[in-house]
Amino acid sequence: MAEVLLEVRNVNKAFGGVVTAKEVNMKVEKGEIHGLIGPNGAGKTTLLNLISGIYDVDGGQIFFKGEDVTKLPPYTRSRMGIGRTFQSPRFSPRSSIRDNLLVGTDLDNKMGYLSSFFGKKGADFDKEFEELIKIAGFTFDWDERINSLPYGQQKLLEIIRAMLSHPTVMLVDEPCAGLNMEEQNRVKDLLNKGLEQGMGIVLIEHSMEMVMSVCHNISVLNFGEIIAEGTPAEIQSNQQVIEAYLGKDEDTLAGGAHVGN
Numbered sequence: 001m002a003e004v005l006l007e008v009r010n011v012n013k014a015f016g017g018v019v020t021a022k023e024v025n026m027k028v029e030k031g032e033i034h035g036l037i038g039p040n041g042a043g044k045t046t047l048l049n050l051i052s053g054i055y056d057v058d059g060g061q062i063f064f065k066g067e068d069v070t071k072l073p074p075y076t077r078s079r080m081g082i083g084r085t086f087q088s089p090r091f092s093p094r095s096s097i098r099d100n101l102l103v104g105t106d107l108d109n110k111m112g113y114l115s116s117f118f119g120k121k122g123a124d125f126d127k128e129f130e131e132l133i134k135i136a137g138f139t140f141d142w143d144e145r146i147n148s149l150p151y152g153q154q155k156l157l158e159i160i161r162a163m164l165s166h167p168t169v170m171l172v173d174e175p176c177a178g179l180n181m182e183e184q185n186r187v188k189d190l191l192n193k194g195l196e197q198g199m200g201i202v203l204i205e206h207s208m209e210m211v212m213s214v215c216h217n218i219s220v221l222n223f224g225e226i227i228a229e230g231t232p233a234e235i236q237s238n239q240q241v242i243e244a245y246l247g248k249d250e251d252t253l254a255g256g257a258h259v260g261n
C-alpha cells in the first residue's frame, strides 16, 4: 500500500444548525487522485477548508504524513505541504500575472519574496514553470493584468501556482467549472503531472466525466456525511449514491454531463 499522506478522522463541523461534516473519514495516498463529490451544499468545500485550516474542526483530527495538524494554523499547514486552489480563482485581479504567480509560489522559495521583484526566481523555477505552462497550452505576457486573461486560463494558472509551491497534498476545488473541454483536458494533464511528482490530490468536481476518468478513489458527501467510498466503478453502481446524487440526471452516468454548478 502506498504511503497515506492525508487522513481525516471522525471530523465534525456545524455552522449554527447546519451540519456540514458529520464523523467524516477520508484517506488520501501518495499517487492518488481522490475525488470528493456530492450535491451542492453537501460540505465539500467546507471539508477542504477544515483540511487546510481555514476553519477549525468541532471534533475529530486531521493528519498530514502521520502528524496531527488539527491545531495548526493554515499558513503552517501550507508550508508543510498542503496546497490548494479555490472554487473561484483567488488572485489580486488588478496586479500583473507575474506578481500574482510569484506571490503564490513563494512558500517553497528560500530566497524570500523580494527576490521575485527583481526578475526571476532562478533557472529551476523558470524551467518548471515553462513545463507546466506548456501542459496548460497557452501563452501570455507576464506584465498583463491577470484579469485580462480568459477565465479558463486563470483557473489553469491557479493550479500551476499551487503546483509551483511543491505541495505534497494538493486540494483542488472544482477546477473544471466554467471550462471548455479543451481546458478540462489541460486540467487533467496538470493533475497527472502532479501525480508524477508524487503528490496525493483531492479533487472536488461536478463534471462526472472528469471525476470518473481521473480519480482512483471517490468519497461521496451528502449533508455532511460520507455515504459511499470506492473506485469510480463502485461509486457509479452504488444505489445510495445514485439516489442522492448521480441519479438526478441519467446523462451523468453516461459521462460528460454536469450536475449542479
Ligand SMILES: Nc1ncnc2c1ncn2[C@@H]1O[C@H](COP(=O)(O)OP(=O)(O)OP(=O)(O)O)[C@@H](O)[C@H]1O
Pocket: 015, 018, 020, 038, 039, 040, 041, 042, 043, 044, 045, 046, 047, 087, 260, 261
Ligand atoms: N463560513 C460559513 N458560515 C456559515 N455557513 C457556512 C460557511 N461555510 C459553509 N457554510 C454552509 O455549509 C454548507 C456546505 O457548504 P459547502 O460550501 O461546503 O458546500 P459544497 O459541497 O462545497 O457545495 P457546492 O457544490 O455548491 O460548492 C452550506 O449550507 C453552506 O451554506
Ligand SMILES: [Mg+2]
Pocket: 044, 045, 046, 087
Ligand atoms: Mg463548494
